[in-house]
Amino acid sequence: MSTCPSDSRPTLRTIVENSLVVLLQGLHGQVTTVDLRDESTARGRVVNVDAYMNVRLADVLFRDRRGRVSRLEDLFITGRNVRYVHIPDNLDITDTIEKQLGKISRMRNYETKNPQSQPKTCKICT
Amino acid sequence: VEMADEVEPQQTTNTVEEPLDLIRLSLDERIYVKMRNDRELRGRLHAYDQHLNMILGAVEETVTTVEIDEETYEELYKSTKRNIPMLFVRGDGVVLVAPPLRVG
Numbered sequence: 001m002s003t004c005p006s007d008s009r010p011t012l013r014t015i016v017e018n019s020l021v022v023l024l025q026g027l028h029g030q031v032t033t034v035d036l037r038d039e040s041t042a043r044g045r046v047v048n049v050d051a052y053m054n055v056r057l058a059d060v061l062f063r064d065r066r067g068r069v070s071r072l073e074d075l076f077i078t079g080r081n082v083r084y085v086h087i088p089d090n091l092d093i094t095d096t097i098e099k100q101l102g103k104i105s106r107m108r109n110y111e112t113k114n115p116q117s118q119p120k121t122c123k124i125c126t
Numbered sequence: 127v128e129m130a131d132e133v134e135p136q137q138t139t140n141t142v143e144e145p146l147d148l149i150r151l152s153l154d155e156r157i158y159v160k161m162r163n164d165r166e167l168r169g170r171l172h173a174y175d176q177h178l179n180m181i182l183g184a185v186e187e188t189v190t191t192v193e194i195d196e197e198t199y200e201e202l203y204k205s206t207k208r209n210i211p212m213l214f215v216r217g218d219g220v221v222l223v224a225p226p227l228r229v230g
Contacts, residue, residue, distance in 0.1 A: 019175045020174070020177075020179040023173070023181065023214065024214060037219075053216065079216075080218070082216045083215075084216070085214040086210060086212070086213060086214075087181065087212040087214055088212070089212055093172055093173060097173075
């Protein structure tokens, strides 16, 4: 590697706070269906969604684009391959987003009170 | 994040300054979304962001396919519809957003 990572790259938290991914993060623990770009679908419990919309599902019913069904304990879907996420009908969107943003800002407050020493320069370059 | 109900007090202007502001005008209204792969969505816009990720309610998705008759080479257009109560749409599939098309 010849160059250091740029300091102007947005943090994952900034990406999340400024996009609708924050709603998907509020779905942790709920069962939803993800429609993939290639027409296959995955229905399972949301384990994690990150800033790039990568999704981890558990106890999944996976239907491939030919209609063949299989059961998977654990499935990781890259964000680029997501077309739709079916939101549970009874979900309050405003409430979910507010709660999720609240969690994120509480984590930020925790970090400023207990600053983890983050290296400002990368060890490889110095 | 832009929502039909404000999450927290934000500095939103009322003037239309950039193309995304036009979408803001459609919040809580029914809209038409043309997507890649010959798909169209019609639904109520609840939220959107700068990537055009959107949350649509009471959605009707239309998928259009063309079949070519092997003998006559006629093009047969078929469309399949389905209804989804609440849908999160990833923005990179969105081609255009418009008020619902009026027929005639």
